[in-house]
Amino acid sequence: MIRPARPPTPERSPGGHPARPRVLVADDDVDIRDLVQFKLQQAGYDVVCVGDGLEAWDVFVSDPPAAMVLDVMMPGLSGIDVLLKIREHSTVHMPVLMLSARARDVDVDAGFAVGADDYVVKPFSPRELVHRVNGILGRPRR
Protein backbone atom coordinates (compact mmCIF):
# COMPACT_ATOMS: atom_id res chain seq x y z
CA MET A 1 0.00 0.00 0.00
CA ILE A 2 1.48 3.33 -1.04
CA ARG A 3 0.95 6.23 1.27
CA PRO A 4 1.56 9.63 -0.23
CA ALA A 5 4.63 11.28 1.35
CA ARG A 6 2.42 14.09 2.64
CA PRO A 7 -1.35 14.02 3.08
CA PRO A 8 -3.13 16.23 0.54
CA THR A 9 -4.61 18.49 3.16
CA PRO A 10 -4.70 22.26 2.79
CA GLU A 11 -1.21 23.56 3.45
CA ARG A 12 -0.39 26.56 5.54
CA SER A 13 2.02 29.31 4.75
CA PRO A 14 4.73 30.29 7.26
CA GLY A 15 2.45 33.06 8.49
CA GLY A 16 -0.22 30.54 9.42
CA HIS A 17 -2.68 31.58 6.68
CA PRO A 18 -4.12 28.86 4.46
CA ALA A 19 -1.84 28.51 1.41
CA ARG A 20 -3.13 28.19 -2.15
CA PRO A 21 -4.22 24.57 -2.76
CA ARG A 22 -1.94 22.82 -5.21
CA VAL A 23 -3.49 21.18 -8.28
CA LEU A 24 -1.65 18.77 -10.55
CA VAL A 25 -2.56 19.06 -14.24
CA ALA A 26 -1.53 16.12 -16.44
CA ASP A 27 -2.03 16.50 -20.19
CA ASP A 28 0.22 15.81 -23.16
CA ASP A 29 -1.16 18.87 -25.01
CA VAL A 30 0.86 21.92 -24.06
CA ASP A 31 -1.97 24.31 -25.00
CA ILE A 32 -4.42 22.56 -22.69
CA ARG A 33 -1.84 22.54 -19.90
CA ASP A 34 -1.25 26.27 -20.35
CA LEU A 35 -4.97 27.10 -20.49
CA VAL A 36 -5.82 25.08 -17.38
CA GLN A 37 -2.78 26.31 -15.48
CA PHE A 38 -3.49 29.95 -16.30
CA LYS A 39 -7.16 29.74 -15.36
CA LEU A 40 -6.58 27.82 -12.13
CA GLN A 41 -3.82 30.23 -11.08
CA GLN A 42 -6.18 33.13 -11.68
CA ALA A 43 -8.70 31.32 -9.47
CA GLY A 44 -6.23 31.07 -6.59
CA TYR A 45 -4.57 27.70 -7.06
CA ASP A 46 -0.95 26.70 -7.27
CA VAL A 47 -0.58 24.53 -10.34
CA VAL A 48 1.96 21.86 -11.23
CA CYS A 49 1.91 20.60 -14.84
CA VAL A 50 3.19 17.34 -16.27
CA GLY A 51 3.02 15.90 -19.79
CA ASP A 52 2.35 12.20 -19.20
CA GLY A 53 0.79 9.69 -16.85
CA LEU A 54 4.03 8.34 -15.42
CA GLU A 55 5.10 11.82 -14.30
CA ALA A 56 1.65 12.36 -12.80
CA TRP A 57 2.01 9.16 -10.77
CA ASP A 58 5.51 10.20 -9.64
CA VAL A 59 4.26 13.58 -8.44
CA PHE A 60 1.34 11.92 -6.65
CA VAL A 61 3.67 9.56 -4.79
CA SER A 62 6.40 12.05 -3.93
CA ASP A 63 4.42 15.20 -3.23
CA PRO A 64 0.66 14.73 -3.45
CA PRO A 65 -1.37 17.76 -4.55
CA ALA A 66 -4.76 18.76 -3.19
CA ALA A 67 -6.45 17.64 -6.42
CA MET A 68 -5.62 16.33 -9.89
CA VAL A 69 -6.84 17.17 -13.39
CA LEU A 70 -6.05 14.20 -15.65
CA ASP A 71 -6.30 13.83 -19.40
CA VAL A 72 -7.45 10.36 -20.44
CA MET A 73 -5.23 9.77 -23.48
CA MET A 74 -1.62 10.36 -22.47
CA PRO A 75 1.67 8.64 -23.28
CA GLY A 76 3.14 6.34 -20.66
CA LEU A 77 0.13 5.78 -18.45
CA SER A 78 -3.34 6.87 -19.49
CA GLY A 79 -5.36 9.03 -17.12
CA ILE A 80 -7.58 6.04 -16.39
CA ASP A 81 -4.51 3.95 -15.49
CA VAL A 82 -3.18 6.68 -13.20
CA LEU A 83 -6.54 6.97 -11.48
CA LEU A 84 -6.80 3.20 -11.07
CA LYS A 85 -3.36 3.11 -9.45
CA ILE A 86 -4.27 5.98 -7.15
CA ARG A 87 -7.51 4.37 -6.04
CA GLU A 88 -5.83 0.98 -5.67
CA HIS A 89 -2.77 2.07 -3.70
CA SER A 90 -3.68 5.21 -1.81
CA THR A 91 -5.29 5.27 1.62
CA VAL A 92 -6.24 8.93 1.19
CA HIS A 93 -9.02 10.06 -1.14
CA MET A 94 -7.49 12.20 -3.87
CA PRO A 95 -10.07 14.40 -5.68
CA VAL A 96 -9.61 13.73 -9.40
CA LEU A 97 -11.23 15.44 -12.37
CA MET A 98 -10.89 13.79 -15.78
CA LEU A 99 -10.53 16.20 -18.73
CA SER A 100 -10.93 14.35 -21.99
CA ALA A 101 -11.89 14.63 -25.63
CA ARG A 102 -13.69 11.32 -25.24
CA ALA A 103 -17.25 12.52 -25.01
CA ARG A 104 -19.36 9.39 -25.49
CA ASP A 105 -21.52 8.24 -22.59
CA VAL A 106 -19.50 5.02 -22.28
CA ASP A 107 -16.28 7.02 -21.87
CA VAL A 108 -17.79 9.25 -19.19
CA ASP A 109 -19.21 6.17 -17.45
CA ALA A 110 -15.78 4.53 -17.57
CA GLY A 111 -14.19 7.59 -15.95
CA PHE A 112 -16.65 7.58 -13.07
CA ALA A 113 -16.48 3.79 -12.80
CA VAL A 114 -12.76 3.90 -12.00
CA GLY A 115 -13.33 6.56 -9.36
CA ALA A 116 -13.21 10.01 -10.99
CA ASP A 117 -14.91 12.70 -8.92
CA ASP A 118 -15.86 14.64 -12.03
CA TYR A 119 -15.51 14.48 -15.81
CA VAL A 120 -15.19 17.43 -18.20
CA VAL A 121 -15.25 17.03 -21.97
CA LYS A 122 -12.92 18.90 -24.37
CA PRO A 123 -13.35 21.45 -25.84
CA PHE A 124 -14.03 22.84 -22.40
CA SER A 125 -15.15 26.08 -20.84
CA PRO A 126 -12.29 27.37 -18.61
CA ARG A 127 -14.81 29.06 -16.34
CA GLU A 128 -16.75 25.81 -15.88
CA LEU A 129 -13.55 23.91 -15.21
CA VAL A 130 -12.73 26.18 -12.26
CA HIS A 131 -16.22 25.62 -10.83
CA ARG A 132 -15.76 21.88 -11.17
CA VAL A 133 -12.33 21.94 -9.50
CA ASN A 134 -13.81 24.05 -6.70
CA GLY A 135 -16.56 21.45 -6.48
CA ILE A 136 -14.31 18.43 -6.05
CA LEU A 137 -12.28 20.31 -3.44
CA GLY A 138 -15.41 21.40 -1.59
CA ARG A 139 -14.50 25.08 -2.04
CA PRO A 140 -17.12 27.80 -2.35
CA ARG A 141 -17.82 28.67 -5.99
CA ARG A 142 -16.55 32.01 -7.21
Add this chain to the structure above:
Amino acid sequence: MTIGGFVAVAGPGLAAASLLMACAIVALKLHRTLRTRAWEHRVAPLREAVLLVATGEDTEDGDTLSELAGVRGRTRRDLDELVVRLLGKVRGEAADQLVELLRSHGVLDRATRDARSWSPVRRERALHLIGRCRDWRGTDVAITALEDRSPRVRAQAARTVGRIGDPRAARPLLHALRLEGIHVGDAAEALVGLGHASGEALLWALAEGSPRARTVAAHLCGVGGVRMAAPLLVDLVERDPDLTAASAAVSALGKVGRAQDHGAIAAATVRFHPQQLRRAATEALGEHGLALAVPVLVRLLADPTSQVAEAAARSLLALGPAGRAALVEHAHLPAAGAELTHARLTGVAV
Protein backbone atom coordinates in the same frame (compact mmCIF):
# COMPACT_ATOMS: atom_id res chain seq x y z
CA MET B 1 17.52 -14.46 -63.09
CA THR B 2 17.93 -15.91 -59.57
CA ILE B 3 17.14 -13.91 -56.45
CA GLY B 4 20.86 -13.74 -55.66
CA GLY B 5 21.59 -12.35 -59.14
CA PHE B 6 18.83 -9.77 -58.84
CA VAL B 7 20.18 -8.59 -55.47
CA ALA B 8 23.69 -8.35 -56.90
CA VAL B 9 22.50 -6.18 -59.82
CA ALA B 10 19.83 -4.04 -58.11
CA GLY B 11 21.25 -4.02 -54.56
CA PRO B 12 23.45 -0.92 -54.75
CA GLY B 13 20.70 1.06 -56.49
CA LEU B 14 18.12 0.04 -53.88
CA ALA B 15 20.49 0.84 -51.04
CA ALA B 16 21.18 4.30 -52.48
CA ALA B 17 17.46 4.96 -52.96
CA SER B 18 16.70 3.86 -49.38
CA LEU B 19 19.47 6.08 -48.03
CA LEU B 20 18.20 9.03 -50.04
CA MET B 21 14.65 8.48 -48.77
CA ALA B 22 15.82 8.20 -45.15
CA CYS B 23 17.79 11.45 -45.54
CA ALA B 24 14.76 13.18 -47.03
CA ILE B 25 12.54 12.06 -44.14
CA VAL B 26 15.09 13.21 -41.54
CA ALA B 27 15.51 16.56 -43.31
CA LEU B 28 11.75 17.07 -43.47
CA LYS B 29 11.31 16.26 -39.77
CA LEU B 30 14.19 18.56 -38.86
CA HIS B 31 12.71 21.35 -40.96
CA ARG B 32 9.33 20.96 -39.26
CA THR B 33 10.86 20.87 -35.78
CA LEU B 34 12.92 23.98 -36.44
CA ARG B 35 9.94 25.76 -37.95
CA THR B 36 7.76 24.91 -34.94
CA ARG B 37 10.46 26.04 -32.51
CA ALA B 38 10.92 29.32 -34.35
CA TRP B 39 7.17 29.86 -34.32
CA GLU B 40 6.95 29.07 -30.60
CA HIS B 41 9.78 31.51 -29.95
CA ARG B 42 8.00 34.25 -31.90
CA VAL B 43 4.62 33.77 -30.19
CA ALA B 44 6.07 33.37 -26.66
CA PRO B 45 5.76 37.09 -25.81
CA LEU B 46 2.09 37.04 -26.90
CA ARG B 47 1.14 33.80 -25.18
CA GLU B 48 0.12 35.26 -21.83
CA ALA B 49 -2.11 37.87 -23.45
CA VAL B 50 -3.76 35.21 -25.62
CA LEU B 51 -4.29 32.97 -22.58
CA LEU B 52 -5.89 35.90 -20.79
CA VAL B 53 -8.42 36.20 -23.63
CA ALA B 54 -8.81 32.43 -24.12
CA THR B 55 -9.68 31.86 -20.48
CA GLY B 56 -12.14 34.75 -20.26
CA GLU B 57 -9.90 36.75 -17.89
CA ASP B 58 -9.67 39.89 -20.02
CA THR B 59 -10.97 43.14 -18.51
CA GLU B 60 -14.60 44.14 -19.04
CA ASP B 61 -13.46 46.71 -21.59
CA GLY B 62 -11.54 44.03 -23.47
CA ASP B 63 -8.19 45.82 -23.18
CA THR B 64 -6.10 42.76 -24.02
CA LEU B 65 -8.34 41.86 -26.93
CA SER B 66 -7.95 45.37 -28.34
CA GLU B 67 -4.21 45.18 -27.88
CA LEU B 68 -4.01 41.85 -29.71
CA ALA B 69 -6.32 43.11 -32.44
CA GLY B 70 -3.77 45.85 -33.16
CA VAL B 71 -0.87 43.47 -33.81
CA ARG B 72 0.50 43.79 -37.36
CA GLY B 73 2.66 42.00 -39.95
CA ARG B 74 4.24 38.62 -39.40
CA THR B 75 3.47 38.68 -35.68
CA ARG B 76 -0.22 38.86 -36.60
CA ARG B 77 0.05 35.72 -38.74
CA ASP B 78 1.82 33.89 -35.91
CA LEU B 79 -0.77 35.12 -33.44
CA ASP B 80 -3.63 33.94 -35.67
CA GLU B 81 -2.06 30.50 -35.90
CA LEU B 82 -1.91 30.29 -32.11
CA VAL B 83 -5.49 31.50 -31.74
CA VAL B 84 -6.78 28.93 -34.25
CA ARG B 85 -4.95 26.21 -32.32
CA LEU B 86 -6.51 27.27 -29.03
CA LEU B 87 -9.92 27.69 -30.59
CA GLY B 88 -10.32 23.93 -30.95
CA LYS B 89 -9.69 23.46 -27.25
CA VAL B 90 -12.08 25.82 -25.51
CA ARG B 91 -15.75 26.62 -25.82
CA GLY B 92 -18.23 29.16 -24.50
CA GLU B 93 -17.29 32.74 -23.81
CA ALA B 94 -13.58 31.99 -24.18
CA ALA B 95 -14.08 30.64 -27.72
CA ASP B 96 -16.26 33.64 -28.61
CA GLN B 97 -13.45 35.97 -27.61
CA LEU B 98 -10.95 34.12 -29.78
CA VAL B 99 -13.33 34.21 -32.76
CA GLU B 100 -13.74 37.95 -32.21
CA LEU B 101 -9.97 38.34 -32.40
CA LEU B 102 -9.75 36.34 -35.64
CA ARG B 103 -12.60 38.37 -37.09
CA SER B 104 -10.83 41.63 -36.24
CA HIS B 105 -7.77 40.32 -38.13
CA GLY B 106 -9.86 39.51 -41.20
CA VAL B 107 -9.11 35.79 -40.89
CA LEU B 108 -12.72 34.78 -41.41
CA ASP B 109 -13.10 36.92 -44.52
CA ARG B 110 -9.95 35.30 -45.87
CA ALA B 111 -11.30 31.83 -45.05
CA THR B 112 -14.54 32.61 -46.88
CA ARG B 113 -12.47 33.55 -49.95
CA ASP B 114 -10.20 30.51 -49.56
CA ALA B 115 -13.22 28.21 -49.46
CA ARG B 116 -13.54 29.01 -53.19
CA SER B 117 -9.83 28.52 -53.92
CA TRP B 118 -8.62 26.26 -56.76
CA SER B 119 -6.69 24.18 -54.21
CA PRO B 120 -8.74 21.47 -52.47
CA VAL B 121 -6.36 21.56 -49.49
CA ARG B 122 -6.94 25.29 -49.09
CA ARG B 123 -10.71 24.86 -49.46
CA GLU B 124 -10.74 22.12 -46.84
CA ARG B 125 -8.66 24.18 -44.38
CA ALA B 126 -10.83 27.24 -44.90
CA LEU B 127 -13.99 25.26 -44.20
CA HIS B 128 -12.39 23.74 -41.13
CA LEU B 129 -11.64 27.22 -39.80
CA ILE B 130 -15.14 28.50 -40.57
CA GLY B 131 -16.54 25.51 -38.68
CA ARG B 132 -14.28 26.05 -35.69
CA CYS B 133 -15.36 29.66 -35.52
CA ARG B 134 -19.03 28.65 -35.91
CA ASP B 135 -19.35 31.70 -38.12
CA TRP B 136 -22.91 31.84 -39.50
CA ARG B 137 -21.69 34.07 -42.32
CA GLY B 138 -19.90 31.01 -43.65
CA THR B 139 -23.14 29.04 -44.07
CA ASP B 140 -23.60 29.78 -47.77
CA VAL B 141 -20.05 28.94 -48.69
CA ALA B 142 -20.23 25.71 -46.66
CA ILE B 143 -23.52 24.72 -48.29
CA THR B 144 -21.97 25.25 -51.72
CA ALA B 145 -19.00 23.12 -50.66
CA LEU B 146 -21.31 20.19 -49.89
CA GLU B 147 -21.34 19.67 -53.67
CA ASP B 148 -17.57 20.25 -54.10
CA ARG B 149 -15.75 18.09 -56.64
CA SER B 150 -13.37 16.84 -53.90
CA PRO B 151 -14.78 14.19 -51.51
CA ARG B 152 -12.52 15.47 -48.70
CA VAL B 153 -13.88 19.00 -49.08
CA ARG B 154 -17.45 17.67 -49.09
CA ALA B 155 -16.74 15.72 -45.89
CA GLN B 156 -15.32 18.84 -44.22
CA ALA B 157 -18.26 20.92 -45.45
CA ALA B 158 -20.65 18.48 -43.74
CA ARG B 159 -18.84 18.88 -40.43
CA THR B 160 -18.73 22.65 -40.89
CA VAL B 161 -22.46 23.09 -41.50
CA GLY B 162 -23.11 20.98 -38.39
CA ARG B 163 -20.88 23.23 -36.30
CA ILE B 164 -22.40 26.44 -37.62
CA GLY B 165 -25.87 25.07 -36.89
CA ASP B 166 -27.87 26.98 -39.51
CA PRO B 167 -30.95 24.83 -40.29
CA ARG B 168 -30.90 26.00 -43.93
CA ALA B 169 -28.11 23.50 -44.46
CA ALA B 170 -30.20 20.45 -43.53
CA ARG B 171 -31.72 19.69 -46.92
CA PRO B 172 -28.55 20.39 -48.96
CA LEU B 173 -26.63 18.14 -46.58
CA LEU B 174 -29.10 15.28 -46.97
CA HIS B 175 -29.11 15.83 -50.74
CA ALA B 176 -25.29 15.66 -50.82
CA LEU B 177 -25.35 12.21 -49.27
CA ARG B 178 -25.91 10.80 -52.75
CA LEU B 179 -22.23 11.64 -53.40
CA GLU B 180 -19.19 9.88 -51.97
CA GLY B 181 -17.14 11.54 -49.26
CA ILE B 182 -19.63 12.45 -46.55
CA HIS B 183 -19.72 9.76 -43.91
CA VAL B 184 -23.24 8.93 -42.71
CA GLY B 185 -22.09 9.28 -39.08
CA ASP B 186 -20.74 12.78 -39.75
CA ALA B 187 -23.95 13.70 -41.55
CA ALA B 188 -26.09 12.43 -38.67
CA GLU B 189 -23.99 14.34 -36.14
CA ALA B 190 -24.18 17.50 -38.26
CA LEU B 191 -27.96 17.20 -38.57
CA VAL B 192 -28.26 16.83 -34.81
CA GLY B 193 -26.24 20.07 -34.61
CA LEU B 194 -28.83 21.73 -36.85
CA GLY B 195 -31.53 21.00 -34.29
CA HIS B 196 -35.27 20.46 -34.56
CA ALA B 197 -35.54 22.84 -37.47
CA SER B 198 -34.11 20.10 -39.70
CA GLY B 199 -37.28 17.97 -39.17
CA GLU B 200 -38.86 19.07 -42.45
CA ALA B 201 -35.69 18.16 -44.34
CA LEU B 202 -35.72 14.72 -42.74
CA LEU B 203 -39.25 14.12 -44.02
CA TRP B 204 -38.16 15.23 -47.50
CA ALA B 205 -35.21 12.80 -47.38
CA LEU B 206 -37.44 9.89 -46.33
CA ALA B 207 -39.67 10.53 -49.34
CA GLU B 208 -37.19 11.59 -52.00
CA GLY B 209 -33.63 11.20 -50.75
CA SER B 210 -30.89 8.81 -51.86
CA PRO B 211 -30.53 5.48 -50.00
CA ARG B 212 -27.92 6.95 -47.65
CA ALA B 213 -30.06 10.03 -47.05
CA ARG B 214 -33.07 7.80 -46.29
CA THR B 215 -30.97 5.77 -43.85
CA VAL B 216 -29.69 8.84 -41.98
CA ALA B 217 -33.12 10.49 -41.98
CA ALA B 218 -34.84 7.35 -40.68
CA HIS B 219 -32.26 6.97 -37.92
CA LEU B 220 -32.63 10.60 -36.84
CA CYS B 221 -36.43 10.48 -36.97
CA GLY B 222 -36.26 7.58 -34.53
CA VAL B 223 -33.67 9.09 -32.22
CA GLY B 224 -35.24 12.55 -32.36
CA GLY B 225 -38.82 11.33 -31.82
CA VAL B 226 -40.20 12.73 -35.10
CA ARG B 227 -43.61 11.06 -34.79
CA MET B 228 -45.04 12.63 -37.94
CA ALA B 229 -42.51 10.54 -39.90
CA ALA B 230 -44.33 7.28 -39.06
CA PRO B 231 -46.32 6.94 -42.33
CA LEU B 232 -43.18 7.53 -44.41
CA LEU B 233 -41.24 5.06 -42.29
CA VAL B 234 -43.92 2.40 -42.85
CA ASP B 235 -43.58 3.02 -46.55
CA LEU B 236 -39.81 2.49 -46.39
CA VAL B 237 -40.16 -0.70 -44.34
CA GLU B 238 -42.59 -2.15 -46.86
CA ARG B 239 -41.09 -0.95 -50.13
CA ASP B 240 -37.53 0.36 -49.83
CA PRO B 241 -35.21 -1.67 -52.10
CA ASP B 242 -32.23 -0.61 -49.98
CA LEU B 243 -31.84 -3.01 -47.07
CA THR B 244 -29.93 -0.58 -44.83
CA ALA B 245 -32.56 2.13 -45.29
CA ALA B 246 -35.41 -0.34 -44.65
CA SER B 247 -33.69 -1.64 -41.51
CA ALA B 248 -33.10 1.91 -40.23
CA ALA B 249 -36.76 2.68 -40.93
CA VAL B 250 -38.07 -0.30 -38.98
CA SER B 251 -35.79 0.55 -36.04
CA ALA B 252 -37.10 4.12 -36.10
CA LEU B 253 -40.67 2.85 -36.30
CA GLY B 254 -40.06 0.93 -33.07
CA LYS B 255 -39.35 4.29 -31.40
CA VAL B 256 -41.90 6.62 -33.02
CA GLY B 257 -44.48 4.26 -34.55
CA ARG B 258 -48.20 4.48 -33.78
CA ALA B 259 -50.26 1.50 -32.55
CA GLN B 260 -51.48 0.88 -36.11
CA ASP B 261 -47.86 0.47 -37.27
CA HIS B 262 -47.47 -2.77 -35.33
CA GLY B 263 -48.52 -4.78 -38.41
CA ALA B 264 -45.78 -3.25 -40.59
CA ILE B 265 -43.10 -4.02 -38.01
CA ALA B 266 -44.34 -7.56 -37.40
CA ALA B 267 -44.57 -8.24 -41.14
CA ALA B 268 -40.86 -7.38 -41.50
CA THR B 269 -39.95 -10.27 -39.18
CA VAL B 270 -41.25 -13.02 -41.50
CA ARG B 271 -38.72 -15.46 -42.87
CA PHE B 272 -38.50 -14.47 -46.51
CA HIS B 273 -37.01 -11.08 -45.55
CA PRO B 274 -33.22 -10.64 -45.21
CA GLN B 275 -31.79 -11.36 -41.77
CA GLN B 276 -30.70 -7.75 -41.14
CA LEU B 277 -34.26 -6.47 -41.59
CA ARG B 278 -35.80 -9.30 -39.55
CA ARG B 279 -33.45 -8.70 -36.66
CA ALA B 280 -34.06 -4.93 -36.69
CA ALA B 281 -37.83 -5.54 -36.83
CA THR B 282 -37.67 -8.03 -33.95
CA GLU B 283 -35.81 -5.49 -31.81
CA ALA B 284 -38.27 -2.79 -32.89
CA LEU B 285 -41.20 -4.86 -31.56
CA GLY B 286 -39.64 -4.66 -28.11
CA GLU B 287 -39.12 -0.90 -28.39
CA HIS B 288 -42.63 -0.35 -29.76
CA GLY B 289 -43.90 -1.81 -26.52
CA LEU B 290 -47.28 -3.32 -27.44
CA ALA B 291 -48.47 -6.55 -25.77
CA LEU B 292 -49.75 -7.50 -29.25
CA ALA B 293 -46.16 -8.35 -30.09
CA VAL B 294 -45.86 -11.14 -27.50
CA PRO B 295 -47.18 -14.01 -29.69
CA VAL B 296 -45.03 -12.84 -32.62
CA LEU B 297 -41.93 -12.74 -30.46
CA VAL B 298 -42.69 -16.13 -28.87
CA ARG B 299 -42.79 -17.61 -32.38
CA LEU B 300 -39.45 -15.95 -33.17
CA LEU B 301 -37.83 -17.47 -30.06
CA ALA B 302 -37.60 -20.71 -32.03
CA ASP B 303 -36.26 -19.03 -35.18
CA PRO B 304 -33.41 -20.95 -36.84
CA THR B 305 -31.41 -17.71 -37.12
CA SER B 306 -29.87 -17.30 -33.68
CA GLN B 307 -29.54 -13.48 -33.91
CA VAL B 308 -33.28 -13.17 -34.55
CA ALA B 309 -34.15 -15.59 -31.72
CA GLU B 310 -31.87 -13.70 -29.31
CA ALA B 311 -33.39 -10.37 -30.36
CA ALA B 312 -36.85 -11.84 -29.71
CA ALA B 313 -35.83 -12.84 -26.19
CA ARG B 314 -34.48 -9.34 -25.47
CA SER B 315 -37.65 -7.76 -26.83
CA LEU B 316 -39.88 -9.97 -24.70
CA LEU B 317 -37.94 -8.91 -21.64
CA ALA B 318 -38.41 -5.27 -22.64
CA LEU B 319 -42.18 -5.72 -23.02
CA GLY B 320 -42.87 -5.85 -19.30
CA PRO B 321 -44.83 -8.46 -17.27
CA ALA B 322 -46.58 -10.10 -20.26
CA GLY B 323 -43.34 -10.49 -22.20
CA ARG B 324 -41.41 -11.72 -19.19
CA ALA B 325 -44.06 -14.31 -18.37
CA ALA B 326 -43.87 -15.61 -21.94
CA LEU B 327 -40.08 -15.75 -21.70
CA VAL B 328 -40.24 -17.80 -18.49
CA GLU B 329 -42.82 -20.09 -20.05
CA HIS B 330 -40.47 -20.80 -22.96
CA ALA B 331 -37.28 -20.98 -20.90
CA HIS B 332 -36.54 -24.40 -22.45
CA LEU B 333 -35.69 -22.64 -25.75
CA PRO B 334 -31.98 -21.72 -25.90
CA ALA B 335 -32.49 -18.03 -26.68
CA ALA B 336 -35.07 -17.60 -23.88
CA GLY B 337 -32.98 -19.52 -21.35
CA ALA B 338 -29.85 -17.50 -22.14
CA GLU B 339 -31.69 -14.19 -21.85
CA LEU B 340 -33.27 -15.17 -18.52
CA THR B 341 -29.88 -16.19 -17.13
CA HIS B 342 -28.34 -12.93 -18.32
CA ALA B 343 -31.21 -10.94 -16.81
CA ARG B 344 -30.88 -12.66 -13.45
CA LEU B 345 -27.10 -12.15 -13.41
CA THR B 346 -27.49 -8.46 -14.10
CA GLY B 347 -30.14 -8.05 -11.44
CA VAL B 348 -33.21 -7.67 -13.66
CA ALA B 349 -36.33 -9.03 -11.92
CA VAL B 350 -37.94 -11.82 -13.96
